[in-house]
Amino acid sequence: MKKAAILAQTKEGQLSEQTRQLVSFVSAFYPDQIKLLILGDVKFSTVSSSVPVDLFQLSADLYADSDSIATIAAGLDNFSVFGIKSIQIDNMLSLLAAITKKDMISGIQTLSYSSDKFSISKSIFSGKASLELSTSTASFFSINRNFDFSQISEYSELALKSSSSVEKTNTNKASIVSIKPITGSIPLPDAAIVVGAGRGLKDPGNWTIVEDLAKALGAATACSKPVSDLNWRPHHEHVGQTGVKISPNLYIACGISGAIQHLAGVNGSRIVVVINNDPEAPFFKHADYGIVGDVNDILPRLTKKLQSH
Ligand SMILES: Cc1cc2nc3c(=O)[nH]c(=O)nc-3n(C[C@H](O)[C@H](O)[C@H](O)COP(=O)(O)OP(=O)(O)OC[C@H]3O[C@@H](n4cnc5c(N)ncnc54)[C@H](O)[C@@H]3O)c2cc1C
The missing domain is CATH 3.40.50.620 (HUPs)
Known part of the structure; x- marks a missing residue:
């Protein structure tokens, strides 16, 4: 054996x-x-x-x-x-x-x-x-x-x-010149919890409610492709078919419609929570839990609840 x-x-x-x-x-x-x-x-x-x-x-x-x-x-x-x-x-x-x-x-x-x-x-x-x-x-x-x-x-x-x-040898064929650890944010592919947001946030200035929720959960932040195309968020946060593939234990999708190209990057998530004000949003069909509501209302309430625990 x-x-x-x-x-x-x-x-x-x-x-x-x-x-x-x-x-x-x-x-x-x-x-x-x-x-x-x-x-x-x-x-x-x-x-x-x-x-x-x-x-x-x-x-x-x-x-x-x-x-x-x-x-x-x-x-x-x-x-x-x-x-x-x-x-x-x-x-x-x-x-x-x-x-x-x-x-x-x-x-x-x-x-x-x-x-x-x-x-x-x-x-x-x-x-x-x-x-x-x-x-x-x-x-x-x-x-x-x-x-x-x-x-x-x-x-x-x-x-x-x-x-x-392992001891260092003198016959190195390659060596590391410098190591720059990622500081501040959690790398998306490695994150256990991810809070993603889409065009439903309406304006890059509204992202504080997403960041506050992510902070309360110890989560990484992600976004849909149009959001990074609009330069509302950096490109390394874009998840989906043409972006990063994630497989967290929990993915909270806020104001994202659930297009097939977005789902291709988040299908590996264990539990998906969708927050959208349109009850017909396609993402709800792929959610474990869904909240029909306005992100501007739901996100701060969730954050407050988490902070009080
Ligand atoms: C070749 C190709 C590759 C692509 N690759 C990707 C990819 O990798 N990743 C990706 O994400 N997309 C990708 N797309 C784009 C994809 O098809 C969708 O257009 C995109 O995912 C939609 O982004 P969104 O959900 O943020 O925006 P929208 O489709 O505009 O959806 C916004 C959602 O927010 C909701 N909303 C609005 N206001 C509120 C509010 N106040 N509270 C709550 N909800 C609200 C709306 O009901 C809606 O469902 C690709 C497209 C193509 C053609």
Whole structure:
């Protein structure tokens, strides 16, 4: 049987909540030991898992160091490697898959394991359809951010079994000149909650009600294409067929009609809430929850309610 490795995401020097959930989830079918690969310069002494965890670290200045990545890849023979989807994790998973010449599956919505086989469902065609597949050959797995970990009841604290790290070599074929962390806003593809707004906001000056709601929820902000075409919002916020694809746990769409091109970028969201003053707006057909009302009324009320909790 293969062993398991997890590419860990960190947040403020700690394992992210979703990485902790992934460790618990994966340990259900790999009970012997899990190798945790930490990307970045993070220090901590315990991880949450019901199985022994072997820690392995790649410091930030070695992300583009081909020899260091090759060293990691060499240590992953006979491993199944998992990560929660993000730009950084997907880059590393696909690099490792290419070096080891193994298959990678991304966009995973559900995953189970039995008799050395993974059964997987993943979204395809911009989230309009779901593909069911089973594989015993793929070794690299990128799990969607909105993967349902609810079957994990709890996770226990456990001391690390051992710790090692990749040392810098003198034969770098590539090196990182500088790293500029994204500050201020949450990157859209990585956001767990997104508040999106469309032409129904009427004027760029009205965006404070969207930003206030996003702040109260710890969410990223997004917009429809016409809004970025009008320069009301920056282009990197434009979601849809021709923009960013998002897969948050919660997407709140405010004053957006729900055109098919917009839906193509947000279909991967777990829960969709639509706020629109037109009860016939097409978006309501794709919503889990709908509020018929004026954004200028509903958004400040929602924000106030959240702030009072
Ligand atoms: C090739 C192509 C690619 C495209 N790619 C994209 C894409 O990637 N992403 C994208 O978003 N679009 C894309 N579009 C455009 C898309 O077809 C729609 O035109 C666009 O999504 C509509 O944006 P909207 O919903 O913000 O505006 P509108 O269609 O104008 O809708 C505004 C909505 O706001 C509601 N509203 C108005 N006032 C209020 C109020 N006070 N309170 C609450 N609700 C209110 C209205 O009822 C309406 O439903 C593309 C189009 C083409 C042809």
